[in-house]
Amino acid sequence: MLEVDGIHTYYGSIHALRGVSLRIAAGEVVTLIGANGAGKTTTLMSISSVTPVREGRITFKGDDITRMSSERIVARGVTQVPEGRMIFPALTVEENLRMGAYLRKDRDGVRRDADMVYDLFPVLRERRRQHGGTLSGGEQQMLAIGRALMAQPRLLLLDEPSLGLAPIVVENIFEVIRQINRAGTTVLLVEQNAQMALSVAHRGYVLATGQVIMEGTSEELLNDPKVRAAYLGED
Template sequence: MLEIHDIHTYYGSIHALKGVSLKINEKEIVCLIGANGAGKTTTLMSLSGVYRPRRGSITFLGEDITKLASEKIVARGITQVPEGRMIFPRLTVRENLMMGAYLRNDSEGIEADEERAYELFPILAERRRQPGGTLSGGEQQMLAIGRALMARPKLLLLDEPSLGLAPIVVENIFEVIQSINQEGTTVLLVEQNAQMALQIAHRGYVLATGSVQLEGTSADLTANPQVRAAYLGLD
């Protein structure tokens, strides 16, 4: 479904990604793990068109999307849930969800997907008329995921969905991610909670200082002594 080949992305003169390459197959959950500053978020931002790689290529469903604008990438079927949620705090929960469907004009489908968001996250149905800024952190994360799903993505990019959330909320979020994947949506997950990420992912990549250091199935990475020591806190 997706192939990133040897991309180099810069922040000004800072060389953030140094030849990252990875592949994602349809209906997989693939995770990116690594320390802060490893290049995980930059990889997602490069994929979604926020940052444009200076070198390398990104191919999605056979099309080179390396130089496409973000809105055209969304239209192709890639949607991102950003780190920190970044909902619209003054808009209601429902209005936030509708923002996720701004490229669509199929009113019946939009209505059905709104109801699906409420099924996935019942608390959003209760809060649908509340401003997004009044929600708890966990509820805002649910809203951010629901908003992304309103675009009907083929590939969902998730950036640190567990960040700052209580363990019970994290479990709920990860159960929903698995449910979304089982319904056919491919997922690329950036997550500092490596243990949780590897539990639900099919495969993973380990990033360090802007390049891929390791890759493999989740089982292989979980058993890898380097990963266990550095990211799982295990001997």
């Protein structure tokens, strides 16, 4: 479904990604793990065309999207849930969800998908008239994921969904990620909690200083001594 071939991305003169390559097949959950500053978020931003790629190529379902606008990439079925959630605090939960469907014209389908989001996150149904800025951190994360689902993504890019959340909320979020995947959405997950990320993913890539230094199935990475020592807090 997605092929990232040798991409180089810069922030000004800072060389953030140095030839990153990865593959995602339809139906997979793939995770990117690594320390802060490794290039995980930049990889997602490059795929979404928020941060332009200077070299290399990105294809989605066989089409080159390397220099396509972010809006056109969303229209093709790639949607990102950004780090920090970035919901619209002055809009209600319902209005935030409608913003996720802004490219759609099928009103009945939008209503059905809103109901699907409310079924995934029942607390959002209770809060649907409440302003996004008054929600708890966990509820805002649920809303950010729900808003992305309103765009009917084929590939969902999730950036640090557990950041700053209580363990019980994290468990809930990751169970929903499994449900989303079982329902047919492919997922690329960036997550600081490597143990949690590898528990939900089929495969993973390890990034360091803007490069892929290791890849494998989740089981292979969970059992690799270097990964365990560096990212799972084990000797």
